[in-house]
Amino acid sequence: MKAALRVDGYEGLFRAHHARILRLCQLLLADRAEAEDVSQEVFVKLLRAHREGAGAITWGPWLTRVAVNACRDRRRSRWWRSWRAAGVELDEMPANVRTPEEAALGREQRGRIWSAFLDLPPRQREVFVLRHLEGWSTEEVATALGLHAGSVKRHLFRAVRRVRRAVEQPT
Amino acid sequence: MSHCLGERALLDLHGGEGTAAARSHVATCAACEARLEALGTELALVRTALTTGPMPRATRPRSAPLVRWTPVAAAATLVLALGLARLGGAPSAGPRGAAAATPELSVVGEALFTDDELAGVATAETDDERVAVLDAALRGDWPCVEATGFAGTDCE
Numbered sequence: 001m002k003a004a005l006r007v008d009g010y011e012g013l014f015r016a017h018h019a020r021i022l023r024l025c026q027l028l029l030a031d032r033a034e035a036e037d038v039s040q041e042v043f044v045k046l047l048r049a050h051r052e053g054a055g056a057i058t059w060g061p062w063l064t065r066v067a068v069n070a071c072r073d074r075r076r077s078r079w080w081r082s083w084r085a086a087g088v089e090l091d092e093m094p095a096n097v098r099t100p101e102e103a104a105l106g107r108e109q110r111g112r113i114w115s116a117f118l119d120l121p122p123r124q125r126e127v128f129v130l131r132h133l134e135g136w137s138t139e140e141v142a143t144a145l146g147l148h149a150g151s152v153k154r155h156l157f158r159a160v161r162r163v164r165r166a167v168e169q170p171t
Numbered sequence: 172m173s174h175c176l177g178e179r180a181l182l183d184l185h186g187g188e189g190t191a192a193a194r195s196h197v198a199t200c201a202a203c204e205a206r207l208e209a210l211g212t213e214l215a216l217v218r219t220a221l222t223t224g225p226m227p228r229a230t231r232p233r234s235a236p237l238v239r240w241t242p243v244a245a246a247a248t249l250v251l252a253l254g255l256a257r258l259g260g261a262p263s264a265g266p267r268g269a270a271a272a273t274p275e276l277s278v279v280g281e282a283l284f285t286d287d288e289l290a291g292v293a294t295a296e297t298d299d300e301r302v303a304v305l306d307a308a309l310r311g312d313w314p315c316v317e318a319t320g321f322a323g324t325d326c327e
């Protein structure tokens with residue numbers, strides 16, 4: 001019974017978090033294939049942690065931390081770093097899936113935002129994603145990344161300044 | 172608080188972490204209120220751009236030519252070093268051949284490795300030790316990452 005509950009728990013967590021973790025990896029690595037690879041690693045670790053009977057853990061933040069670390073390990077790989085994307089090539093978003101906000105964003109502007117985002121140094125990118133896109137507090141980001149709160153704010157400020165420039169550029 | 176808020180204070184407020192003084196200032200200052208609203212609008216656009224729609228595709232390597240060729244040159248140096256070390260140890264290898272090759276090798280070596288790494292190779296007593304030193308040097312991280320330990324600054 002206990003084992004069945006664990007499997008259900010894993011499957012539930014997978015369903016609840018897989019899309020989010022995949023997107024997080026895509027944001028941190030800017031490479032779909034690499035992101036799929038790394039997110040698989042993350043869920044293998046989740047399965048292992050479940051099998052080993054990990055104690056009371058809040059799995060959402062745990063998965064995020066593991067994903068951030070796994071992406072950092074991947075980025076540190078020399079060969080991956082030398083082959084990462086240089087430019088941004090965006091597909092056109094299908095018209096039928098656009099929300100009004102998405103429609104307001106031109107392809108060129110999205111490209112500029114992505115370029116600015118991908119040009120962020122890794123640490124700034126991590127802080128920006130966790131603080132602004134994942135909605136973590138400064139303290140939570142600081143704890144997860146092993147930084148002081150002041151450093152988190154400094155990285156976030158720099159990242160925001162850069163991506164805002166991309167938004168503000170006239171089309 | 173009579174002065175208008177700086178960008179950092181506005182960002183704190185936008186993230187729900189500003190001070191009470193900053194919040195009360197924004198409540199009474201139309202200019203800061205407008206700046207805070209603009210910040211919110213722009214960051215919402217950024218969030219939409221990054222979290223919806225297609226992801227960008229990888230296009231081509233970003234590395235500068237020097238960085239791109241460094242692993243190749245380093246591997247060639249390693250092969251050369253190993254070959255010379257073997258020749259030096261074999262009875263048929265005369266000192267003339269080794270002496271002719273050594274200056275070129277040292278020039279390449281100095282361009283690729285730090286003084287410490289070269290000293291490590293020079294003081295190694297066996298081929299295995301030399302290989303270990305070169306291997307460790309080649310596995311080293313890029314300078315900016317190595318220098319900061321990835322924990323503090325951003326390699327900017």
